[in-house]
Amino acid sequence: MKDIKIKVNDLSLYYGEKQALNEITMDIPANKVTALIGPSGCGKSTFLRCINRMNDLIPSVSITGKMLVEGVDIYDKNVDVVNIRKKIGMVFQKSNPFPKSIYENIAYGPRINGIKDKTQLDEIVETSLRKAAIWDELKDRLDDSALGLSGGQQQRLCIGRTLAVSPDIILMDEPASALDPISTSKIEELVHELKEQYTIIIVTHNMQQAARTSDYTAFFYMGNLIEMGKTNSIFTKPVQKQTEDYITGRFG
Amino acid sequence: MDKVLKNTGVHFFSSKKSASDIKGKIFVGVTQLAVILIIAILFIILGIIVYEGRAKFSWEFISSFPTNGMTEGGIFPALIGTFILVIVMSIAAVPFGTITALYLTEYASENSKFAAAVRFSVRTLAVVPSIIFGLFGLGFFIQFLGAGADTAFNGGQLRWGQPNILWASLTMSLLTLPVIIVSVEEALKTIPRELREASLALGATKWQTIKKVVLPGSVSGIMTGTILAVSRGAGEVAPILFTGAAYYLATLPGSLSDQFMNLGYHIYIMSTQSSDVEKTMPIQFATTLVLLILTLSLNIVAVIIRSRIRRKAK
Numbered sequence: 010m011k012d013i014k015i016k017v018n019d020l021s022l023y024y025g026e027k028q029a030l031n032e033i034t035m036d037i038p039a040n041k042v043t044a045l046i047g048p049s050g051c052g053k054s055t056f057l058r059c060i061n062r063m064n065d066l067i068p069s070v071s072i073t074g075k076m077l078v079e080g081v082d083i084y085d086k087n088v089d090v091v092n093i094r095k096k097i098g099m100v101f102q103k104s105n106p107f108p109k110s111i112y113e114n115i116a117y118g119p120r121i122n123g124i125k126d127k128t129q130l131d132e133i134v135e136t137s138l139r140k141a142a143i144w145d146e147l148k149d150r151l152d153d154s155a156l157g158l159s160g161g162q163q164q165r166l167c168i169g170r171t172l173a174v175s176p177d178i179i180l181m182d183e184p185a186s187a188l189d190p191i192s193t194s195k196i197e198e199l200v201h202e203l204k205e206q207y208t209i210i211i212v213t214h215n216m217q218q219a220a221r222t223s224d225y226t227a228f229f230y231m232g233n234l235i236e237m238g239k240t241n242s243i244f245t246k247p248v249q250k251q252t253e254d255y256i257t258g259r260f261g
Numbered sequence: 262m263d264k265v266l267k268n269t270g271v272h273f274f275s276s277k278k279s280a281s282d283i284k285g286k287i288f289v290g291v292t293q294l295a296v297i298l299i300i301a302i303l304f305i306i307l308g309i310i311v312y313e314g315r316a317k318f319s320w321e322f323i324s325s326f327p328t329n330g331m332t333e334g335g336i337f338p339a340l341i342g343t344f345i346l347v348i349v350m351s352i353a354a355v356p357f358g359t360i361t362a363l364y365l366t367e368y369a370s371e372n373s374k375f376a377a378a379v380r381f382s383v384r385t386l387a388v389v390p391s392i393i394f395g396l397f398g399l400g401f402f403i404q405f406l407g408a409g410a411d412t413a414f415n416g417g418q419l420r421w422g423q424p425n426i427l428w429a430s431l432t433m434s435l436l437t438l439p440v441i442i443v444s445v446e447e448a449l450k451t452i453p454r455e456l457r458e459a460s461l462a463l464g465a466t467k468w469q470t471i472k473k474v475v476l477p478g479s480v481s482g483i484m485t486g487t488i489l490a491v492s493r494g495a496g497e498v499a500p501i502l503f504t505g506a507a508y509y510l511a512t513l514p515g516s517l518s519d520q521f522m523n524l525g526y527h528i529y530i531m532s533t534q535s536s537d538v539e540k541t542m543p544i545q546f547a548t549t550l551v552l553l554i555l556t557l558s559l560n561i562v563a564v565i566i567r568s569r570i571r572r573k574a575k
Binding site: 061063066068091092093094095098099101103105106107108117118120121122167170171174 | 370371453455456458459460461462463464465466469473474478
């Protein structure tokens with residue numbers, strides 16, 4: 010693995026007394042798509058949310074271990090979590106646009122960062138929507154409410170919204186699971202285009218999707234990282250038996 | 262098979278009505294009767310008020326001052342006094358109540374003892390009899406704060422240490438605070454967690470999220486709470502009995518240190534202490550009608566807004 014963007018060392022997560030992640034250690038490569046797969050409840054989404062510290066929002070959660078992004082442990086006391094989230098963006102399973110106009114949704118992030126100049130914001134909105142492959146569809150209705158868009162469009166809008174703050178890393182938590190096949194393939198295409206500029210980590214319960222879109226795959230089971238490697242290898246010659254069982258559909 | 266069933270006397274479909282069936286029907290009948298009774302009483306009261314008051318109820322009534330020792334004329338100063346009261350009350354109660362609701366919903370942690378104490382206080386405040394607020398207003402606002410201010414800033418001269426519209430409004434705002442807090446809390450809770458998460462995931466601070474996503478979404482809840490508070494404040498009399506309401510003032514209040522007239526108080530005084538209670542009957546009824554229309558329409562507006570909020574939350 011050449012460039013490593015995120016180094017995870019013995020990361021464990023507890024909901025109160027209950028352990029949900031068990032000493033996860035892995036390296037996540039830069040400018041590649043890494044897929045996290047595993048059966049329901051295996052901890053892949055929980056792990057994903059550790060990367061941008063969204064689990065901080067749950068009061069009973071405690072985390073041990075280190076998560077180094079470009080050498081900096083994001084769980085260090087001195088680190089400002091708000092800055093982390095500007096560098097590590099997240100797209101959620103169910104699209105969650107703000108009840109505002111399409112323009113305002115995209116401009117939300119930049120505005121928070123202090124950008125007020127209209128020309129600048131206009132530019133950012135256009136760039137972000139272009140990158141999310143949805144500019145042509147929406148350019149004539151930027152002032153319409155985002156809630157009027159279809160599910161697939163809303164999700165691409167949310168991706169655009171995340172891109173507008175220029176993150177390095179984009180986390181995607183089953184971004185297409187609520188969408189129809191055509192919207193799903195649009196999102197997958199988008200992921201492929203985006204990886205040149207961004208590091209993408211995507212949780213999916215759809216193994217075919219993982220095989221199609223990712224360069225590396227990590228298999229989680231019951232809070233443990235069982236195996237991680239190049240997607241090709243994982244799916245053709247997995248090392249661990251559990252991995253093989255999952256991939257061949259024996260459980261999950 | 263048939264023989265067995267016949268012997269035990271079990272029938273597949275019983276044609277007799279069972280006892281619990283009848284009990285059920287009686288229960289429904291009794292509740293229906295109760296509802297009809299309540300609605301009937303309500304309509305009778307409303308009917309009497311409208312009937313007795315319609316003679317005096319006119320534009321002139323609303324816009325002119327009382328004359329001839331309060332036995333003739335209109336209720337204009339009482340109407341204005343009530344308006345000023347609820348406006349000042351809202352200015353005090355709405356921001357305070359909104360901030361409290363924000364704290365309870367957004368900032369307080371699950372096991373915070375302080376938050377539990379706040380919640381308990383709000384609930385208790387909601388059931389305190391309104392006369393107690395009046396006594397508190399007299400003791401704290403007038404005799405302590407007001408008199409203290411006079412000694413400190415006025416050289417002992419009496420200006421703030423007596424009943425006036427400021428103290429009455431503040432007293433009333435304490436009474437209506439729970440209403441506002443509950444309405445705003447309800448509105449805040451309808452904002453889905455996903456929207457807050459979306460904002461935080463973009464690198465917004467908690468306060469930015471509240472300012473840009475949560476508060477704009479709860480404006481209707483704040484409005485509902487305010488309207489309900491205003492409706493309550495317009496009708497309550499006990500809190501202003503000794504904190505600022507006056508029976509008769511020749512002029513409208515010019516500053517916060519003036520006393521004021523008030524619709525509810527007006528009705529109370531006229532029905533118990535006027536020089537000629539019989540003669541002023543129509544005025545009393547008409548004043549009651551005005552007050553009822555005011556509070557009823559405010560409540561209806563609040564209910565409409567609130568049901569829109571609830572529909573949006575589904």
